[in-house]
Amino acid sequence: MSQADDLGLVAALPASPDVVDAALRVVTALAHATVGGADGVSVSLSRHGRLTTVAATDDTIAQMDRDQYATGEGPCLAAAAEGHWFHVESLADEQRWPHFVPRAIQGGIASILSTPLMAGPEPVGALNIYSNTASAFGPREQELAALFATQASTIVTEAHVDVTAERAAARFRRALVTRENIAIAKGILMSRHGITAAAAAAILRRRSRREGTPVGRLAAAIGTSPRIDQPDAVE
Amino acid sequence: MTGPADDLEQIRRSTGLSHAELWFRYFELGGMSTALEVEAYLYGALVPDAEERDLLALALNERIAEAGGDHPIAYTDDDIDGDLDLDLDARG
Numbered sequence: 365m366s367q368a369d370d371l372g373l374v375a376a377l378p379a380s381p382d383v384v385d386a387a388l389r390v391v392t393a394l395a396h397a398t399v400g401g402a403d404g405v406s407v408s409l410s411r412h413g414r415l416t417t418v419a420a421t422d423d424t425i426a427q428m429d430r431d432q433y434a435t436g437e438g439p440c441l442a443a444a445a446e447g448h449w450f451h452v453e454s455l456a457d458e459q460r461w462p463h464f465v466p467r468a469i470q471g472g473i474a475s476i477l478s479t480p481l482m483a484g485p486e487p488v489g490a491l492n493i494y495s496n497t498a499s500a501f502g503p504r505e506q507e508l509a510a511l512f513a514t515q516a517s518t519i520v521t522e523a524h525v526d527v528t529a530e531r532a533a534a535r536f537r538r539a540l541v542t543r544e545n546i547a548i549a550k551g552i553l554m555s556r557h558g559i560t561a562a563a564a565a566a567i568l569r570r571r572s573r574r575e576g577t578p579v580g581r582l583a584a585a586i587g588t589s590p591r592i593d594q595p596d597a598v599e
Numbered sequence: 600m601t602g603p604a605d606d607l608e609q610i611r612r613s614t615g616l617s618h619a620e621l622w623f624r625y626f627e628l629g630g631m632s633t634a635l636e637v638e639a640y641l642y643g644a645l646v647p648d649a650e651e652r653d654l655l656a657l658a659l660n661e662r663i664a665e666a667g668g669d670h671p672i673a674y675t676d677d678d679i680d681g682d683l684d685l686d687l688d689a690r691g
Contacts (some may be wrong), residue, residue: 401686427669454606518653539626539627542627542628543626543627543629546629547629549600557671562649562650562676565629565650565675566653566676569657569674570674572657572670573660573661573669573670574659576664576669578661578664579628579657579661580627580628
């Protein structure tokens with residue numbers, strides 16, 4: 365059976381989250397076996413609004429992903445956020461991601477290729493290929509990585525694991541929290557100062573403008589720290 | 600209203616926010632109008648009340664602040680109650 369047939373079979377599997385994860389593990393294993401210079405492969409997927417490693421060829425590789433989540437930077441996060449691939453040819457010379465790179469070097473990694481998974485126009489994760497050798501990935505490897513990333517994207521989207529909707533829902537929940545915080549903060553200001561809702565809103569707007577802090581963050585602070593709307597002595 | 604709603608539409612374009620994205624931010628800040636109504640405000644087909652207009656201005660100002668700017672769009676009550684917040688703070 366050809367490699368393409370293997371991939372087609374994987375995509376034809378029925379969809380439950382467990383099966384999707386299993387299918388993605390097959391894709392990572394195939395990528396590991398096929399891409400020259402690949403010492404480990406992982407797939408990161410946005411779930412509940414944050415990236416999670418759903419498949420990794422071994423613990424070192426899973427740890428590389430975790431190090432990126434922990435430091436909040438790295439090629440995997442960049443690819444999943446920006447929707448195009450990121451190639452680290454030599455970690456020893458890499459200037460981006462100063463917190464993550466030393467951890468990767470310590471883990472014995474020398475080069476990384478992260479290719480985004482796409483649900484339509486939206487990036488929803490990344491396929492990450494790690495090598496212990498610098499400059500391991502040339503044009504052919506990049507092409508293969510794109511092929512496997514496309515396959516993983518198809519598994520995710522056609523399995524109706526609707527990552528985009530899930531992410532939209534997570535964002536909507538955050539928006540509702542902000543909205544509620546603002547309403548609470550206005551209520552606190554109204555009660556404290558005996559003013560109208562409009563005047564309370566004006567106070568928040570002006571403080572936001574003066575301090576360059578979003579109203580949502582000011583409101584959250586007012587809600588959790590009852591004296592926060594008081595001025596500094598110098599103001 | 601301190602200026603035509605057209606100004607806001609022009610600023611929206613310069614920020615790169617889509618109508619949907621601007622509505623979402625406005626909603627997050629407490630806006631009560633629908634996405635369609637907001638678009639109508641921007642195109643001048645409907646006139647928002649001061650509160651809704653200022654929320655749209657705030658959503659745009661915060662977007663501009665994210666990109667490193669200040670809050671260039673004035674609020675409707677800027678000129679009437681210039682020291683409102685300071686007065687209140689002093690009293691509180």
